[in-house]
Amino acid sequence: MYAEERQQSIAELITTRGRVSVADLSTSYGVTTETVRRDLAVLDRAGIVRRVHGGAVPASALTIAEPGVGEREYTRAEQKDAIAAAAVDYLPPSGGSAVFDAGTTTGRLAALLGNASELTLITNSIPIAARVAPLGGVNLRMLGGRVRGTTQAAVGEEALSALEWLRVDVAFIGTNALSVGHGLSTPDSDEAAVKRAMVRTANHVVVLADSSKIGREHVVSFARLDSIDVLVTDPDIDDNDHKSLTDNGIEVVIA
Known part of the structure; x- marks a missing residue:
């Protein structure tokens, strides 16, 4: 799997699950945790996900909006x-x-x-x-x-x-x-x-x-x-x- 394909798949997974850890992504895609972190950094810069401690969440999970x-x-x-x-x-x-x-x-x-x-x-x-x-x-x-x-x-x-x-x-x-x-x-x-x-x-x-x-x-x-x-x-x-x-x-x- 090319890096771009893996990153798209990771983005879809995070959007569906809400939060995914670096360790789980490493196991799922058969790549090192360093590779996962680079993928997440790319997706973070693109505004698709937001990196958090140990993994990532959808960009929409980090909000300042507050419902009444x-x-x-x-x-x-x-x-x-x-x-x-x-x-x-x-x-x-x-x-x-x-x-x-x-x-x-x-x-x-x-x-x-x-x-x-x-x-x-x-x-x-x-x-x-x-x-x-x-x-x-x-x-x-x-x-x-x-x-x-x-x-x-x-x-x-x-x-x-x-x-x-x-x-x-x-x-x-x-x-x-x-x-x-x-x-x-x-x-x-x-x-x-x-x-x-x-x-x-x-x-x-x-x-x-x-x-x-x-x-x-x-x-x-x-x-x-x-x-x-x-x-x-x-x-x-x-x-x-x-x-x-x-x-x-x-x-x-x-x-």
């Missing part, structure tokens, strides 16, 4: 429901505390707190606060700050200052993207700063992310993989991604 809450609420809804149901097992015991990051999957978990007992819940999310405010078993603390219309989340110095002095049992964190090389990432720097502070406040960090987020990267990284204790995701996670995450010490729970 209304659009995300109905995207992969079934998977998000299952993830939220599985994440209930990681709620702290009675009298415990948790910080809930803004997001549609963390919002679904908040909707399952009807039987919570003496849970102190801290959040920067207006939708989550609205859901849990009427619950008798939840002591709600709302972070202040500028509210982003896209995510309906409070961000900025007020939120960061409040989080600086807090320590909670568990942080339930959402993310726009997750990769081995870039960690957890999101398009907005203000949102990233609050997420980063939430991760630092927690004794235990549980990430709720459907498999479409895995292997993707956004502009601003807010947490490295060694900051995460648990990832709750769906069965569509790629086997290689699953192994990479567990190799990095993360408990991967399939909802």
Whole structure:
């Protein structure tokens, strides 16, 4: 196979699978890893793929666009429901505390707190606060700050200052993207700063992310993989991604 033919085939494979490792491509095409890296460099320069740690993803996987809450609420809804149901097992015991990051999957978990007992819940999310405010078993603390219309989340110095002095049992964190090389990432720097502070406040960090987020990267990284204790995701996670995450010490729970 000529180099051009191999590169076209690699591009088609990455477009179909979403993420492919250098090692897998080397085995599949019977060439050295150095040859694969050169092929990926050619495709990257052409704007067809984007190289990431250990492999490549489609160029469209590296984005700065951020859909609004209304659009995300109905995207992969079934998977998000299952993830939220599985994440209930990681709620702290009675009298415990948790910080809930803004997001549609963390919002679904908040909707399952009807039987919570003496849970102190801290959040920067207006939708989550609205859901849990009427619950008798939840002591709600709302972070202040500028509210982003896209995510309906409070961000900025007020939120960061409040989080600086807090320590909670568990942080339930959402993310726009997750990769081995870039960690957890999101398009907005203000949102990233609050997420980063939430991760630092927690004794235990549980990430709720459907498999479409895995292997993707956004502009601003807010947490490295060694900051995460648990990832709750769906069965569509790629086997290689699953192994990479567990190799990095993360408990991967399939909802």
